[in-house]
Amino acid sequence: MISHGEFSRNGGGADVKKSLCAGLLLLVIAVITSIVVGDPALVYKFCGTVGLISVLLSGILLGAFISGTQLRANYNTETKYQRHNRNKCAYCILVFGIPNLAAAIIQIKWVIS
Numbered sequence: 233m234i235s236h237g238e239f240s241r242n243g244g245g246a247d248v249k250k251s252l253c254a255g256l257l258l259l260v261i262a263v264i265t266s267i268v269v270g271d272p273a274l275v276y277k278f279c280g281t282v283g284l285i286s287v288l289l290s291g292i293l294l295g296a297f298i299s300g301t302q303l304r305a306n307y308n309t310e311t312k313y314q315r316h317n318r319n320k321c322a323y324c325i326l327v328f329g330i331p332n333l334a335a336a337i338i339q340i341k342w343v344i345s
Contacts, residue, residue, distance in 0.1 A: 248324055251328040255327065255332055258282065262278045263335075276339040276340050277296075280340075282329060283333025285327060285331065286306060286325050286330075290329070291322075293321060
């Protein structure tokens, strides 16, 4: 665990791996549910929604949708520890959503063609 004044040496790699595994597990559950129910559209509806929400939430946490003035104000009012935790959380959410978003895009391409 990271204490208040120091950072981990691995950069949170274990957290990113856990997020990726959780995203892949959710993808597998969605695919199995889609097969059992017999509705292939369920994969791109559910995984696409999860993927888009993950990407948007990650973008919000990283400050991708704010102006430079707002970003500078946020930077000056938060500590290095808070910024590190926010960025780590954003990357974990993004890594969680990428497999689901990729599966939804592949499913849509497969259904269309």
